Amino acid sequence: MKRIGLLFIVAILAFSCMFGTLALAQEYTIGLSFPSLSFAWFAFLEQAVKDKASQLGVNVVSLEANDEVSKQISIIEDMIIKKVNGVLLVPIEVEAVVPGVEALNKAAIPVVTVDRRLKEGVPVEILAHVGADNYTGGKKAAEFIVAELSKKFGDPKGTVIELYGTPGAGPAIDRSSGFQDVMKQYPNITVKTQTANFRRDDGMQVMEDFIMSSPEIDAVFGANDEMILGALEALQASAKFNVQEVITIGFDALTDALKSIDDGILDATIEQFPGKQAATGFEILYNFVKEGKTPENAVVLIEPAVITKDNLDQAEKSF
Amino acid sequence: MDALTEDKNQGLVERFFIFWDKIGILLVFIVVCVVFGILNPVFFNPLNIINVIRQVSIIGVMAVGMTLVILLGLIDLSVGSIVAFAGIIAAGFQVKWGGNFFLSLIIPLLVAAGIGYFNGYVSTKGGIHPFIVTLGSMSIFRGATLLIAQGKPISGMSPAFRFIGAGMIGPIPFPVILFLGCVIVFGIILKRTVFGRYIYAIGGNQEAALLSGIMVDRVKILTYTILGTLSGLSALILTSRLNSGELVAGQGYELDVIASVVIGGTSMMGGEGGVYGTLIGALLIGVISNGLNLLGVQPYWQMMVKGTIIILAVLMDRMKRRFRTV
Numbered sequence: 001m002k003r004i005g006l007l008f009i010v011a012i013l014a015f016s017c018m019f020g021t022l023a024l025a026q027e028y029t030i031g032l033s034f035p036s037l038s039f040a041w042f043a044f045l046e047q048a049v050k051d052k053a054s055q056l057g058v059n060v061v062s063l064e065a066n067d068e069v070s071k072q073i074s075i076i077e078d079m080i081i082k083k084v085n086g087v088l089l090v091p092i093e094v095e096a097v098v099p100g101v102e103a104l105n106k107a108a109i110p111v112v113t114v115d116r117r118l119k120e121g122v123p124v125e126i127l128a129h130v131g132a133d134n135y136t137g138g139k140k141a142a143e144f145i146v147a148e149l150s151k152k153f154g155d156p157k158g159t160v161i162e163l164y165g166t167p168g169a170g171p172a173i174d175r176s177s178g179f180q181d182v183m184k185q186y187p188n189i190t191v192k193t194q195t196a197n198f199r200r201d202d203g204m205q206v207m208e209d210f211i212m213s214s215p216e217i218d219a220v221f222g223a224n225d226e227m228i229l230g231a232l233e234a235l236q237a238s239a240k241f242n243v244q245e246v247i248t249i250g251f252d253a254l255t256d257a258l259k260s261i262d263d264g265i266l267d268a269t270i271e272q273f274p275g276k277q278a279a280t281g282f283e284i285l286y287n288f289v290k291e292g293k294t295p296e297n298a299v300v301l302i303e304p305a306v307i308t309k310d311n312l313d314q315a316e317k318s319f
Numbered sequence: 320m321d322a323l324t325e326d327k328n329q330g331l332v333e334r335f336f337i338f339w340d341k342i343g344i345l346l347v348f349i350v351v352c353v354v355f356g357i358l359n360p361v362f363f364n365p366l367n368i369i370n371v372i373r374q375v376s377i378i379g380v381m382a383v384g385m386t387l388v389i390l391l392g393l394i395d396l397s398v399g400s401i402v403a404f405a406g407i408i409a410a411g412f413q414v415k416w417g418g419n420f421f422l423s424l425i426i427p428l429l430v431a432a433g434i435g436y437f438n439g440y441v442s443t444k445g446g447i448h449p450f451i452v453t454l455g456s457m458s459i460f461r462g463a464t465l466l467i468a469q470g471k472p473i474s475g476m477s478p479a480f481r482f483i484g485a486g487m488i489g490p491i492p493f494p495v496i497l498f499l500g501c502v503i504v505f506g507i508i509l510k511r512t513v514f515g516r517y518i519y520a521i522g523g524n525q526e527a528a529l530l531s532g533i534m535v536d537r538v539k540i541l542t543y544t545i546l547g548t549l550s551g552l553s554a555l556i557l558t559s560r561l562n563s564g565e566l567v568a569g570q571g572y573e574l575d576v577i578a579s580v581v582i583g584g585t586s587m588m589g590g591e592g593g594v595y596g597t598l599i600g601a602l603l604i605g606v607i608s609n610g611l612n613l614l615g616v617q618p619y620w621q622m623m624v625k626g627t628i629i630i631l632a633v634l635m636d637r638m639k640r641r642f643r644t645v
Contacts, residue, residue, distance in 0.1 A: 038461075038566035043470025064465075167619070194612065200472075200561050201568065205374050209612035212367045213359065226565075233562055237485055256474045256563065 028086075028289055029059040030282070031079035035092045036067040039198075040254055041224075041274060042090065044317070045114065048275035049088060052282045069096040076100035079109075086110045086127075086285040088278075094119040094170050101126070110288050114281040115274065116170045127288055130281035130300045132272035134171045137304040138178025138223075141249050144268055144306050145219045146186060148247045157188035158218030161210050163203055163227040164195040172198070175223045175251060196227045203230025211238045219247035225257035225269055232265055253307050259319040261309055268308045275316045277302055343635065344584055344596060347628075348603045355610035362613060369492060375605035376498035377560075378572060379598070380553045382579040383501045384546030386597045387509070388449075389580050390522045391542055392589025397438060397453040398550045398576055400460040402569030405431040405554035407464050410473035410564025413480055420479050428551040434460060435547015439540035449543075457573070464566060474563040484559030494556045499598075501549065506594045518542065522589030578625065579604055582632040603628070 032049060034042040046062055053060045061084060065072040069092045079087060080103055087104055089111055091097040101124040104111050110127045117129050146156045162179060165172030183191050196202035203222060211234060222228025228250035235243040243265055250257045253271035260266035280300060287293040307315050355362045381398050388395050405427035412423035438456055442449040486493040509515035517538045520528040529535050558564050583600030585592025604625060611621045
């Protein structure tokens with residue numbers, strides 16, 4: 001009896017192994033590693049990739065890294081063991097993920113980075129980078145504020161609040177330096193900067209404190225939409241400022257922000273076309289894996305756009 | 320605590336620690352407030368004071384519940400995840416699933432209470448340290464939040480629901496009333512009811528409490544259920560204030576909550592402390608962050624200052640105990 005049972009188990013195992021390899025052999029598998037799917041931004045990227053993948057008939061493995069570098073590296077290691085054909089990566093930090101990418105290089109698995117770049121000069125091979133130009137986005141936000149302030153006062157002056165993202169994160173640094181580089185040219189504009197960690201609750205709380213400490217607030221730039229939406233809640237609740245009179249601009253063109261623009265509360269947001277970025281990155285990876293085609297440009301930057309009430313239809317998302 | 324004051328022959332050092340025990344943290348709080356007030360007069364603006372208490376109330380409501388758990392000598396790491404999970408359920412009932420006002424209040428509170436019950440039940444009946452159990456539920460319900468929300472925040476609450484977090488009764492924000500209400504109610508429960516006495520008894524000496532016939536497990540489970548419910552209440556306030564059920568809501572809150580309790584003088588070993596200390600502890604954390612924001616100080620400093628105060632507070636607690644046992 002025992003022997004028959006054993007035989008049975010072995011048979012099942014053998015069969016499932018065979019079946020498993022067959023199923024895998026049918027299509028390519030691409031691994032996705034994003035910082036965290038709890039941010040709507042990355043959930044959207046993931047969806048865009050999955051749509052493209054099902055179109056091309058490719059398997060996708062996506063794992064949650066909880067915004068922790070060490071976790072992202074172990075996810076990459078797991079993907080190497082699973083023998084994925086390629087990895088689409090959004091690095092959590094510019095430098096810390098490098099050991100993971102090194103391991104991918106060693107295993108000869110091609111990597112495309114999307115949205116965030118690895119630090120320049122690190123000794124790893126990247127097939128391509130498709131990203132947003134966060135620096136230009138920050139610049140465009142600043143130019144929008146400058147233009148609106150000029151409209152309001154005749155010339156660019158006033159007090160501008162900048163809500164900074166998570167300290168140390170690539171997009172936070174790039175968006176802010178683009179923003180600051182423009183603002184520097186206008187000595188009559190005072191910029192007050194404080195971080196709100198890319199979070200809505202922090203955006204609200206920091207804005208509440210600015211409302212208390214700042215006699216005048218003419219414009220607010222949130223380095224992502226979550227922070228500006230929190231700041232808008234604080235402004236709406238305050239008796240000191242009228243949200244309609246304060247110039248407000250976010251970043252990312254999230255659904256909630258677009259809705260707020262349509263409601264006439266938020267003035268603008270920066271659209272970086274994440275869906276297009278992710279899909280383009282995925283396509284480059286797929287072409288390489290399937291046909292060995294190397295992309296013409298190793299870096300593809302997608303030009304960001306300012307979305308206001310007049311061009312809401314240009315945004316990738318709808319509400 | 321009371322036994323201490325009855326001692327007849329006290330040394331100077333002991334006297335200092337008794338004094339510290341009574342009003343030490345209050346003194347620190349007052350000094351910090353005065354310093355901020357001098358550096359930036361806006362600090363004492365009544366609007367700012369209300370602003371700070373309102374900012375603190377979300378952490379504060381949870382900290383009241385956490386005080387009870389820590390008084391038992393236990394811990395709960397899952398409160399932040401409960402906030403996210405209950406918050407997303409509240410937002411779901413507001414926006415997606417019919418928009419019934421009462422359901423969007425009651426279901427999240429019941430779910431949060433259920434998670435608290437689960438934490439208490441598994442840790443007592445299963446004999447697992449609550450650190451492990453609540454670490455597990457922290458992860459489970461963060462995941463469950465993502466699952467329900469499918470990676471997107473749920474926004475757009477009804478005006479009635481928005482009252483919980485953003486409403487005012489006269490000049491006082493409604494969350495402040497909820498927070499101070501919780502402090503008073505649980506202050507009374509701890510000092511004036513049998514349940515409160517049991518908590519101190521178990522925290523002070525579990526064996527003795529067990530031998531004297533207290534249903535230790537039952538008290539523990541009930542305490543975790545209370546903390547769960549209060550976390551649910553915090554979730555309602557946060558969701559209502561932000562006008563949105565957020566996926567990252569409550570991330571890292573457990574640290575601020577535990578810090579409020581410990582700074583407020585409740586001993587991590589259990590048996591000593593109370594909710595009034597927690598009130599001061601929560602206010603102190605809120606005031607530090609508000610004051611440094613008003614001054615435009617980068618938050619790196621805020622994190623360092625907060626950390627330093629926590630260590631000092633616990634150090635004081637330890638020294639107090641050492642002098643007692645000598």
